[in-house]
Amino acid sequence: MINKDVWDKNRGGRKTRSAIGVFLTGLCASLAALALLAVLGYVIYQGARAVNPAFLTQLPKPVGETGGGVANGIVGSLITVALATLIATPLGVLTGIFLALFGRGMVAESVRFLSDVLSGIPSIAIGLFAYTLLVAPFKHFSGVSASVAFAVLMLPLIIRTSEEAVRSVPQTIREGALALGMSVYRSTMQVIVPAARPAIITGLLLSIARVAGETAPLLFTAFGSPFWTVNPTQPMAQLPLQIFNYAISPYEDWHRQAWGGAMILILAVLVLNITARFVFAAPKNRQ
Amino acid sequence: MDFAPHAVTALMGPSGCGKTTLLRCLNRIHEILPKARVEGKVSLDGEDVYDSGISAIELRRRVGMVFQRANPFPTMSIAGNVTAGLLSDVPNSARAQIVEKALRGAALWDEVKDKLNQPGTSLSGGQQQRLCIARALAVEPEVLLMDEPTSSLDPISTASVEDLMESLAKEYTIVVVTHNMQQAARVSNYSAFMLSGEDGIGHLIEMSETRQMFTKPTDPRTEDYITGRFG
Amino acid sequence: MRRRADSARRSDAFFLFCVYAAAAFFVVIVAALFVMLTKGSWLSLQTFGLKFLWTSEWNPVNNTFGALPLIFGTVVSSLIAIVLAGLVGILAATFLADFAPRWMARPLSFTIELLAAVPSVVYGLWGLFVLAPLIRSYIGPALQKTLGFLPLFQGPIYGVGLLTAGIILAIMILPTVTAISRDVIAAIPEDQREAGMSLGATKWETIRSVVLPAARTGIFGALILALGRAVGETIAVTMVIGNRPVISASLFAPSYTLASVIANEFTEATSDLYLSALIELGLLLFVVSFLINAMARLMMWTVFRDK
Numbered sequence: 054m055i056n057k058d059v060w061d062k063n064r065g066g067r068k069t070r071s072a073i074g075v076f077l078t079g080l081c082a083s084l085a086a087l088a089l090l091a092v093l094g095y096v097i098y099q100g101a102r103a104v105n106p107a108f109l110t111q112l113p114k115p116v117g118e119t120g121g122g123v124a125n126g127i128v129g130s131l132i133t134v135a136l137a138t139l140i141a142t143p144l145g146v147l148t149g150i151f152l153a154l155f156g157r158g159m160v161a162e163s164v165r166f167l168s169d170v171l172s173g174i175p176s177i178a179i180g181l182f183a184y185t186l187l188v189a190p191f192k193h194f195s196g197v198s199a200s201v202a203f204a205v206l207m208l209p210l211i212i213r214t215s216e217e218a219v220r221s222v223p224q225t226i227r228e229g230a231l232a233l234g235m236s237v238y239r240s241t242m243q244v245i246v247p248a249a250r251p252a253i254i255t256g257l258l259l260s261i262a263r264v265a266g267e268t269a270p271l272l273f274t275a276f277g278s279p280f281w282t283v284n285p286t287q288p289m290a291q292l293p294l295q296i297f298n299y300a301i302s303p304y305e306d307w308h309r310q311a312w313g314g315a316m317i318l319i320l321a322v323l324v325l326n327i328t329a330r331f332v333f334a335a336p337k338n339r340q
Numbered sequence: 341m342d343f344a345p346h347a348v349t350a351l352m353g354p355s356g357c358g359k360t361t362l363l364r365c366l367n368r369i370h371e372i373l374p375k376a377r378v379e380g381k382v383s384l385d386g387e388d389v390y391d392s393g394i395s396a397i398e399l400r401r402r403v404g405m406v407f408q409r410a411n412p413f414p415t416m417s418i419a420g421n422v423t424a425g426l427l428s429d430v431p432n433s434a435r436a437q438i439v440e441k442a443l444r445g446a447a448l449w450d451e452v453k454d455k456l457n458q459p460g461t462s463l464s465g466g467q468q469q470r471l472c473i474a475r476a477l478a479v480e481p482e483v484l485l486m487d488e489p490t491s492s493l494d495p496i497s498t499a500s501v502e503d504l505m506e507s508l509a510k511e512y513t514i515v516v517v518t519h520n521m522q523q524a525a526r527v528s529n530y531s532a533f534m535l536s537g538e539d540g541i542g543h544l545i546e547m548s549e550t551r552q553m554f555t556k557p558t559d560p561r562t563e564d565y566i567t568g569r570f571g
Numbered sequence: 572m573r574r575r576a577d578s579a580r581r582s583d584a585f586f587l588f589c590v591y592a593a594a595a596f597f598v599v600i601v602a603a604l605f606v607m608l609t610k611g612s613w614l615s616l617q618t619f620g621l622k623f624l625w626t627s628e629w630n631p632v633n634n635t636f637g638a639l640p641l642i643f644g645t646v647v648s649s650l651i652a653i654v655l656a657g658l659v660g661i662l663a664a665t666f667l668a669d670f671a672p673r674w675m676a677r678p679l680s681f682t683i684e685l686l687a688a689v690p691s692v693v694y695g696l697w698g699l700f701v702l703a704p705l706i707r708s709y710i711g712p713a714l715q716k717t718l719g720f721l722p723l724f725q726g727p728i729y730g731v732g733l734l735t736a737g738i739i740l741a742i743m744i745l746p747t748v749t750a751i752s753r754d755v756i757a758a759i760p761e762d763q764r765e766a767g768m769s770l771g772a773t774k775w776e777t778i779r780s781v782v783l784p785a786a787r788t789g790i791f792g793a794l795i796l797a798l799g800r801a802v803g804e805t806i807a808v809t810m811v812i813g814n815r816p817v818i819s820a821s822l823f824a825p826s827y828t829l830a831s832v833i834a835n836e837f838t839e840a841t842s843d844l845y846l847s848a849l850i851e852l853g854l855l856l857f858v859v860s861f862l863i864n865a866m867a868r869l870m871m872w873t874v875f876r877d878k
Binding site: 148170176239323 | 579580581582584585589590591592594595596597598600601603607608610611635654658659660662663666667670671679681682685686689690691692693694695696697699701705706742745746749773774775776778779780782796800802803804805806810830833834838850851853854856858860861863864865866868871
C-alpha cells in the first residue's frame with residue numbers, strides 16, 4: 054500500500070481522494086449526531102402538544118375516553134427506580150471497593166469479567182430472572198420484582214465506576230491515612246471514599262438513567278396498572294410501560310399521550326446524563 | 341541498628357538502596373502492598389513490632405509517618421486533616437486544643453489559624469507538608485518517620501521543615517530518609533549509610549554519629565559517597 | 572490501649588467481611604441468573620431438546636415450539652444493524668479521533684454518546700411513527716426501483732419489518748461502535764501515524780493503510796460488543812418488526828425476534844409448556860449474549876492491556 058512510486062505518479066488524484074475520504078468520515082459523524090437530533094426534536098415537537106398540567110397530575114382514563122394523564126406511571130417509576138438504587142448502591146460500591154483495594158489475582162479478575170459481561174446481558178433476560186425469582190413463587194406481579202431486575206441492571210455500571218473512582222485516589226492518600234494508625238474501615242470510609250465520591254455519584258446517576266428508560270423487564274415484573282399504585286409489593290404503574298402500551302394501541306389520543314410520556318422520559322434521562330457529566334465530573338486532580 | 345531516642349537519625353544512600361523500604365518496614369506500612377514480606381526483627385521499646393499480638397494499627401499510632409509528597413486528605417479542611425487520626429471518642433471540646441497544639445508543633449499555627457475550615461489542599465506545598473506533620477503529631481506518636489520530607493519543596497519551605505525537625509527532636513524520635521547529604525549533615529545527630537550490593541539488595545554500610553561520619557568515615561565506600569566520588 | 576486496638580480490629584474484620592461478601596454476592600447473582608433461567612425452561616428443554624433450535628413452527632395453539640424463525644429474525648435484524656452501524660460508526664470514529672478539530676470533537680462525541688441514553692421505548696415510538704411510514708412511502712419504493720431484482724427487496728412493503736428493525740437497531744448501537752472505535756483508534760501510538768506521514772502519505776492514506784489496520788482487533792471487538800446489544804434489544808424491535816414468526820427472503824417482510832416474542836407473549840402464555848418455552852428463549856439470549864460479550868471483553872482486554 055505504501056509505495057512511493059505509485060503515490061508520486063498520481064499526486065493530484067491522491068489529494069482529491071483523501072479529501073473525499075475525510076469528508077466521508079465527517080459526514081458519518083454528522084449523520085450520527087443528526088440521528089439524535091432527529092429523534093429528540095421529533096419527540097419534543099410531538100410531546101410538547103401532549104404535556105400539560107392535567108397530563109402530569111391525572112390518572113389514565115378508561116379506553117375510549119380522551120384525556121387523562123400518566124401521574125401514576127411517573128410516581129410508580131420513581132418508586133421502583135429509587136428502590137433499585139437502594140438495593141444496588143451498597144452492593145455495587147462495596148464490590149467496586151473490593152476490586153480497587155482488596156481483590157487480587159484470579160478472584161478479582163473473575164469478578165471484573167463477570168461484571169463486564171453482565172453489562173451486556175439483555176434486560177429482558179434479567180426481567181425473566183426477576184420473574185422466576187419473585188413473581189412466580191408469589192403468584193402476582195410486583196414493583197419489588199421490577200426493582201430487583203433494575204438493581205441487577207445497574208450493578209455492572211456502579212461496580213465499574215466505583216472501582217475506577219476508588220482506584221484514582223492516589224496511593225499516597227491511602228498510605229497517609231494508614232500511617233496515622235487509622236483502621237482499614239476508617240481509612241476507607243472517611244478518607245478514600247469521600248475523595249472518590251464525585252466519580253461514584255456520576256456512576257450512580259448514569260446507572261439510574263440507564264434503568265429509568267427500561268421497559269422490557271417491566272412487562273412481567275411491575276406489569277403496570279391504571280390505578281394509583283404506591284405499594285411496591287403489588288403490581289405498579291410504570292411510565293415506560295404506559296408509553297409502550299399507548300404506542301401500540303389503535304387510538305389517536307393514546308398515541309398523543311405516548312409522545313407526551315416519551316418527552317418526559319427522554320428529558321429526565323438526558324438531564325441525568327448531563328448532570329452526571331458536567332456537575333459531578335469534578336476536576337480530576339485537586340491537589 | 342538502633343535509633344537513639346529523642347534524636348534525629350538520617351538514612352542516606354543512593355536511590356534504590358532500600359532506605360525508603362527500610363523506613364516503611366518500621367511502621368509496617370509496606371504491608372498494604374501485595375507480596376511484601378519482612379525478614380528480621382524490628383523492636384520498639386523492646387517489643388517486637390511484628391509480634392502477632394501487636395496490631396499494625398496500634399503500632400502506626402505510636403510510629404507516625406510523613407511522606408515524600410505532602411498528602412493532605414483532599415476532602416477535609418485543615419482542622420479536619422489534623423484531627424483525622426484521632427479516635428471518634430475524643431470529645432469535640434478537646435479537638436480544638438489538639439488542633440492548636442499540633443499545628444503549633446508543626447510551626448503552622450500562625451499561618452492558618454484564621455482559616456482552619458478551608459480545605460487542606462488550598463495550602464502551599466511547604467504548608468501542606470507541615471500540615472501532614474501536624475496530622476502525624478496529633479496522634480501523639482513516640483517515633484516520627486520522615487521519607488524525604490523536603491524532596492518536593494522549594495528551598496525556603498525546606499529550611500522551615502528542617503528547623504522544625506530540630507525542635508521536634510526534643511520530644512520525638514525521628515528517623516529521616518534523605519539522599520541529600522547536606523541535609524543529613526544539617527539536621528541529624530546520627531547517620532546511617534546504605535548501599536545496594538551486587539545482588540541488588542540494600543546493605544547497611546556504616547552507622548555512627550553524624551559528625552563522625554562526615555569527618556572520619558570508617559568505611560571507604562562511605563567516604564567515596566560523602567566526597568562525591570561515587571559511580 | 573489494647574481494648575481500642577481490639578475494637579478497631581473487630582470493625583475492620585466486619586468491614587472486610589462486608590466487602591468480600593458484596594463481591595461474593597455479586598458472583599452469586601450472576602450464577603443465579605443462569606440457574607433460575609435453566610430451571611424455568613426445564614420443561615421445554617426436556618420436551619423439545621435441541622430440536623427447539625431448528626424446527627420452524629412456533630404455534631402456541633397446538634403447543635409446538637420451534638425457535639428457528641425467531642433465531643432467523645434476530646440474526647438478520649442484527650446483521651443489518653451491524654453493517655449499517657459498523658460502516659457509519661467506524662468512519663465517524665475516525666473523524667472524531669483524527670480529523671475533527673478539538674473544539675468540535677468533544678461536543679460531537681458527547682452528542683453521539685447521548686444516543687445510547689435514549690430509552691428503547693422512545694426509539695420504538697419514533698420507529699413506529701416516523702421511520703416505518705418513511706420506509707413504506709419513500710425508502711422502500713426507491714430501493715425496490717433500483718435493487719428490486721434482488722430477492723432481498725421484493726414483495727409488499729408494510730413499513731414495519733426486518734429492514735425497519737435493522738435501521739432502528741443500527742441507530743441504537745451506533746454510539747457503542749463509535750465510542751469504542753474512537754478510543755481504540757486514539758490509542759494507536761502517535762509514532763505509527765508519524766511513520767506513515769513521513770513516507771509521504773497524506774493523513775487520510777495514513778489512517779486508512781496504517782492506523783485502521785493496527786486498530787483492527789479493537790474495532791472488531793467493538794462490533795462484537797454492539798452485536799451483543801443488538802441481539803438482546805427488545806422493546807424498540809418489538810414495536811417495529813411486525814411480529815410474525817415466518818422466514819422470508821425479503822427485508823421488507825415482517826419477522827420476529829427471540830426477545831420480542833418473550834415481550835409480546837409472556838403475559839399471555841397459558842400453558843406451562845408455553846411459559847417454559849418462552850423462558851428457554853430467555854436462556855438462549857442469556858447464553859448467546861454471555862458468549863458474545865465474553866469474547867468481546869477478551870478482545871478489548873488484549874487491546875487495552877498496555878494502558
